[in-house]
Amino acid sequence: MSRKDKIIDGKKIASEIQELYSEIQVLKTVIPKKPGLAVILVGNRKDSQAYVRMKKKMARRLEIVDFEKNLPENVSQEELLQVVKDYNNNPDVNGILVQLPLPKHIDEETILNAISPEKDVDGFSPINMGNLCMKGREPLFVPCTPKGCIELLKRSGVNISGKKAVIVGRSNIVGLPISFLLLHENATITICHSRTKDIAKEVKDADIVIAALGAPEFVKGDWIKKGAVIIDVGINAVPDKTKKRGYRLVGDVDFDGCLKNASKITPVPGGVGPQTIIQLMKSTVEGFKRQNGIKKLL
Ligand code: NAP
Numbered sequence: 532m533s534r535k536d537k538i539i540d541g542k543k544i545a546s547e548i549q550e551l552y553s554e555i556q557v558l559k560t561v562i563p564k565k566p567g568l569a570v571i572l573v574g575n576r577k578d579s580q581a582y583v584r585m586k587k588k589m590a591r592r593l594e595i596v597d598f599e600k601n602l603p604e605n606v607s608q609e610e611l612l613q614v615v616k617d618y619n620n621n622p623d624v625n626g627i628l629v630q631l632p633l634p635k636h637i638d639e640e641t642i643l644n645a646i647s648p649e650k651d652v653d654g655f656s657p658i659n660m661g662n663l664c665m666k667g668r669e670p671l672f673v674p675c676t677p678k679g680c681i682e683l684l685k686r687s688g689v690n691i692s693g694k695k696a697v698i699v700g701r702s703n704i705v706g707l708p709i710s711f712l713l714l715h716e717n718a719t720i721t722i723c724h725s726r727t728k729d730i731a732k733e734v735k736d737a738d739i740v741i742a743a744l745g746a747p748e749f750v751k752g753d754w755i756k757k758g759a760v761i762i763d764v765g766i767n768a769v770p771d772k773t774k775k776r777g778y779r780l781v782g783d784v785d786f787d788g789c790l791k792n793a794s795k796i797t798p799v800p801g802g803v804g805p806q807t808i809i810q811l812m813k814s815t816v817e818g819f820k821r822q823n824g825i826k827k828l829l
Pocket of ligand 1 (some may be wrong): 743745
């Protein structure tokens, strides 16, 4: 198989964008409103600002109304809570996203708990997370990056059922939810983390590898079983003097090393990242339909 055939190109989402755009156009004929997404950004982190810019750009492209609130780094928790409450009560806002991480003086859990589960497009509220983890329950929203990983696997023709999936990372926003999504797709899952004794040994058995730990090029080529599928969630900036900006972005997987044995692999950048954004837009439209009592379009 050629290098090109192995790469799962996350940027090839034109068809998904078109499908969603068409759905929004049809929705407009049913209800004279547009879906609305509120993004709350606290502080001046360059990476968070870049993510918010990308989300806004995609929202505008899809004619989703974007409500944006930029708050200073020293904003009080009460002020931030008030912003969340105002968006909870605003009927034009169908989805609320608080860009993480938040400054240290703000309790992330308190803020995420304050988002109405009906508008929790990131799926991080305890009720949505709890329902995601339980068999037979339907969360209102599923976290966007994990949802995007499943979409990439399915759109690449990967059959998940019965496969052994090894997830490296157990964070609430990526590792944990993706593990449950894979379990619900009938994979057998192994979750690795910083206390796992021999991660290489676990990965060597995997049909599907999900790398989500935030360590540059951590997963090595000789860990990969022949034919395994690799989804690299990591985004790490490593110094690179040959680049104008002085760094380059790499994933949690040694891409060139792993390409040899992998049957499919996502690149960084251009793999999971673009999928995360389109899933956020899809979730906003799902929220819009649910909040306006639209179950089916036609
Ligand atoms: P996180 O909250 O820091 O969690 C990292 C997880 O990896 C933890 O469970 C930690 O284990 C584990 N871990 C860290 N170092 C390890 C090591 N050396 N060996 C084994 N396990 C290790 O990170 P995150 O928010 O999940 O993000 C993970 C990566 O995904 C980051 O690079 C982030 O930038 C990227 N990301 C990308 C997107 C996207 O859209 N593409 C979205 C979100 C995140 P413990 O639990 O034991 O501490």
